[in-house]
Amino acid sequence: MFDFDSFYHDDIKTATGRWTGFPAYNFIGGHNDSSMVPVEALRASADRVMSEHGRRLATYNLGDGPLGLRSLREFIGCALEARADMPTDPDNILLVSGSLQALDLVNETSLRPGDIVIMEESTYGGVISRFQHLNVHIIGIRVGADGMDLAHLEEELEALKAQGKAARYIYTIPTIHNPTGTIMPTANRRQLLELASRYNVPIFEDDCYADLIFDEVRPPTIRSLDDSGRVIYCGSFSKTIAPALRVGYLIADWPFLSRAASYKTDAGSSALEQLILADFCPQSFDSHVERLNKHLRAKCDAICESLDKNFGTTAQYHRPKGGIFIWVTLDKSIDILKLTDEAAKEGVAINAGPEWSLGEEAGYQMRLCFGYPEEDVITKGITKLAEICQRHFGLPQQINNK
Amino acid sequence: MFDFDSFYHDDIKTATGRWTGFPAYNFIGGHNDSSMVPVEALRASADRVMSEHGRRLATYNLGDGPLGLRSLREFIGCALEARADMPTDPDNILLVSGSLQALDLVNETSLRPGDIVIMEESTYGGVISRFQHLNVHIIGIRVGADGMDLAHLEEELEALKAQGKAARYIYTIPTIHNPTGTIMPTANRRQLLELASRYNVPIFEDDCYADLIFDEVRPPTIRSLDDSGRVIYCGSFSKTIAPALRVGYLIADWPFLSRAASYKTDAGSSALEQLILADFCPQSFDSHVERLNKHLRAKCDAICESLDKNFGTTAQYHRPKGGIFIWVTLDKSIDILKLTDEAAKEGVAINAGPEWSLGEEAGYQMRLCFGYPEEDVITKGITKLAEICQRHFGLPQQINNK
Numbered sequence: 001m002f003d004f005d006s007f008y009h010d011d012i013k014t015a016t017g018r019w020t021g022f023p024a025y026n027f028i029g030g031h032n033d034s035s036m037v038p039v040e041a042l043r044a045s046a047d048r049v050m051s052e053h054g055r056r057l058a059t060y061n062l063g064d065g066p067l068g069l070r071s072l073r074e075f076i077g078c079a080l081e082a083r084a085d086m087p088t089d090p091d092n093i094l095l096v097s098g099s100l101q102a103l104d105l106v107n108e109t110s111l112r113p114g115d116i117v118i119m120e121e122s123t124y125g126g127v128i129s130r131f132q133h134l135n136v137h138i139i140g141i142r143v144g145a146d147g148m149d150l151a152h153l154e155e156e157l158e159a160l161k162a163q164g165k166a167a168r169y170i171y172t173i174p175t176i177h178n179p180t181g182t183i184m185p186t187a188n189r190r191q192l193l194e195l196a197s198r199y200n201v202p203i204f205e206d207d208c209y210a211d212l213i214f215d216e217v218r219p220p221t222i223r224s225l226d227d228s229g230r231v232i233y234c235g236s237f238s239k240t241i242a243p244a245l246r247v248g249y250l251i252a253d254w255p256f257l258s259r260a261a262s263y264k265t266d267a268g269s270s271a272l273e274q275l276i277l278a279d280f281c282p283q284s285f286d287s288h289v290e291r292l293n294k295h296l297r298a299k300c301d302a303i304c305e306s307l308d309k310n311f312g313t314t315a316q317y318h319r320p321k322g323g324i325f326i327w328v329t330l331d332k333s334i335d336i337l338k339l340t341d342e343a344a345k346e347g348v349a350i351n352a353g354p355e356w357s358l359g360e361e362a363g364y365q366m367r368l369c370f371g372y373p374e375e376d377v378i379t380k381g382i383t384k385l386a387e388i389c390q391r392h393f394g395l396p397q398q399i400n401n402k
Numbered sequence: 403m404f405d406f407d408s409f410y411h412d413d414i415k416t417a418t419g420r421w422t423g424f425p426a427y428n429f430i431g432g433h434n435d436s437s438m439v440p441v442e443a444l445r446a447s448a449d450r451v452m453s454e455h456g457r458r459l460a461t462y463n464l465g466d467g468p469l470g471l472r473s474l475r476e477f478i479g480c481a482l483e484a485r486a487d488m489p490t491d492p493d494n495i496l497l498v499s500g501s502l503q504a505l506d507l508v509n510e511t512s513l514r515p516g517d518i519v520i521m522e523e524s525t526y527g528g529v530i531s532r533f534q535h536l537n538v539h540i541i542g543i544r545v546g547a548d549g550m551d552l553a554h555l556e557e558e559l560e561a562l563k564a565q566g567k568a569a570r571y572i573y574t575i576p577t578i579h580n581p582t583g584t585i586m587p588t589a590n591r592r593q594l595l596e597l598a599s600r601y602n603v604p605i606f607e608d609d610c611y612a613d614l615i616f617d618e619v620r621p622p623t624i625r626s627l628d629d630s631g632r633v634i635y636c637g638s639f640s641k642t643i644a645p646a647l648r649v650g651y652l653i654a655d656w657p658f659l660s661r662a663a664s665y666k667t668d669a670g671s672s673a674l675e676q677l678i679l680a681d682f683c684p685q686s687f688d689s690h691v692e693r694l695n696k697h698l699r700a701k702c703d704a705i706c707e708s709l710d711k712n713f714g715t716t717a718q719y720h721r722p723k724g725g726i727f728i729w730v731t732l733d734k735s736i737d738i739l740k741l742t743d744e745a746a747k748e749g750v751a752i753n754a755g756p757e758w759s760l761g762e763e764a765g766y767q768m769r770l771c772f773g774y775p776e777e778d779v780i781t782k783g784i785t786k787l788a789e790i791c792q793r794h795f796g797l798p799q800q801i802n803n804k
Binding site: 001002004005007008009011012013014015016017018019021022029030031032033034035036037039042043046047050051054055056057058059060061062063064065066067091097098100101104109110112126129130200202228229230238242243244245246253255256258259261262263265266267268269270271272273276372 | 403404406407409410411413414415416417418419420421423424431432433434435436437438439441444445448449452453456457458459460461462463464465466467468469493499500502503506511512514528531532602604630631632640644645646647648657658660661663664665667668669670671672673674675678774
């Protein structure tokens with residue numbers, strides 16, 4: 001047999017494991033609640049677009065060019081105006097295969113090994129692993145109740161400047177920050193822009209959870225407050241409509257977007273999914289998202305209540321302001337990597353802090369996704385997790401959910 | 403304004419241009435004939451899968467894990483057994499966003515700057531540009547009526563060995579080679595495997611046009627003739643069902659596939675398109691492809707006839723054995739880059755040889771796609787191209803189509 005093991009270069013990634021299905025208590029991944037997929041409306045849209053536009057599938061990108069389906073880009077431009085104060089020209093929108101492809105395109109356009117990037121010290125694990133794979137130097141900024149700590153950011157920008165260095169961009173998730181669930185207030189957004197301007201750094205604003213706000217009013221995007229063209233922006237339909245539909249969008253002024261588009265060499269993202277969204281969204285996006293948020297808020301309440309009852313003071317968290325996950329800081333005596341392993345053995349899957357954070361507390365932090373499991377699974381799963389934790393670490397001392 | 407021009411690293415790609423729509427006579431790109439999209443059957447499939455599986459869209463990869471929808475992988479495994487003598491375990495199939503993503507995954511898994519790859523000297527332009535972008539050294543092998551010239555391949559393998567070097571893999575399109583439209587005979591496939599074994603090189607078999615054969619019997623795949631696990635294989639539904647559906651597949655034994663899958667960090671390819679194909683294909687793939695091939699054969703006849711009438715001896719070609727393109731060698735006095743530019747100004751788009759070939763004749767060769775334009779457009783477009791050529795190069799001396 002050909003010996004692939006000795007074929008690979010030294011930097012080869014770890015192999016993907018065989019798929020064994022979902023665990024019984026699945027608190028990882030960005031899956032959503034299957035009961036919330038607007039199946040009937042999407043089905044009706046699929047039927048309409050197949051009969052009206054089916055023949056267009058014969059041409060790559062449906063004949064609308066490399067930016068993707070124009071009618072969907074028009075919807076996105078209008079929706080961002082209505083929902084986030086950001087009217088957007090469809091020609092500044094590139095449709096991509098989920099916001100993950102947007103991350104890759106921005107990185108390919110901007111980063112080379114040895115470059116410096118700045119991000120919230122806790123952030124989406126897929127961003128951290130991408131930066132590590134690209135061999136860029138990461139500077140993590142502390143995150144508080146208002147998102148990125150801007151005093152800390154200023155210190156780091158100043159320190160870089162003193163060394164004659166500069167960051168390639170500041171990556172931020174300002175609205176429903178992943179994993180902390182915070183929202184950066186408008187005043188902070190302006191201050192962030194002021195810093196970015198003073199130190200001449202672009203900003204990459206990842207807004208893919210921004211539609212999932214429970215109670216507060218969505219603030220204007222950072223990009224909408226900027227007039228210098230330095231803000232690159234991405235969003236997604238994965239979290240609002242359905243994760244398995246791979247449709248996201250990258251937004252930037254043309255000097256950046258035209259370069260990023262040249263790295264998109266996949267002959268277009270899935271056209272049928274774009275067509276269906278372009279049909280579904282103008283009528284139904286707002287009402288669907290409102291319904292979804294009510295549902296997610298109830299699940300958020302359920303997981304908070306369950307954490308309180310089962311973990312008591314052993315688990316600290318800020319109630320997320322939206323989204324599908326909660327960031328939990330456990331007692332310092334708990335080794336989260338060990339807890340993650342032990343829980344996995346008993347069918348409870350959690351994200352260990354170090355995957356999602358470079359911060360000092362990551363070793364006893366965890367991210368729990370409550371979007372996918374149903375309420376009774378949440379309750380049972382958190383109880384089980386507390387029991388496992390108690391068995392291995394002696395904490396929580398008492399489990400009150402019994 | 404933020405100055406992106408001075409922000410970029412030196413190796414930044416050329417910007418994508420503004421989209422201006424398709425030219426009147428479009429002989430480029432792998433688009434297909436819009437009349438041949440099986441719209442009604444796909445519509446019925448979309449309706450069925452939305453009602454049966456719609457809720458599964460809430461989970462990334464539909465809950466089937468990183469390889470993608472299992473039922474579609476099962477169909478592919480059976481279809482390859484029936485159509486190309488290659489029964490394939492669904493666990494050795496990774497669904498990807500078109501065969502272009504397969505190329506990227508294989509390259510990320512295998513290639514680093516300075517590596518050596520071997521390919522047919524004329525090949526798919528997207529492969530050449532990928533290799534160039536990766537800074538790998540390309541060795542081109544001459545292509546004849548039976549595909550890759552294996553004597554030339556052996557020379558190059560021996561020359562590398564003499565230098566103490568080795569190629570990372572041999573990339574080949576053995577069935578309906580792009581751009582020459584040739585088919586490598588079974589005996590040659592065995593000989594290629596023997597060489598690959600003797601020099602211990604993997605083979606990457608790109609079979610994405612292999613379903614589009616006009617008259618001949620499809621030979622067994624190279625991978626099916628191998629028992630060493632060295633053949634990596636990819637295919638696609640873009641050319642058979644619809645280009646805008648982004649569904650392709652990468653096939654390899656697990657030691658390679660598990661590594662390649664780890665570079666697929668996009669949280670899955672478009673699930674709805676996978677579901678629709680999994681519903682449509684078992685009933686309709688074979689009959690649809692048979693109908694499509696008849697249609698494409700007629701268009702192939704039309705472009706051949708039109709080339710003969712308009713270009714006469716100024717244009718030489720081998721009639722393609724299938725597929726959607728024809729590779730034409732013009733008189734040596736014709737500068738194909740100039741002809742391409744002049745033709746573009748008059749609404750005739752062609753692929754210039756140097757984009758698709760490293761061979762000595764590339765400067766007066768062109769690739770014409772006949773899949774997309776309708777027959778009368780083919781006829782008018784080729785006549786127009788001959789007129790433009792005559793005006794600028796004095797050849798063809800006489801245009802007989804008048």
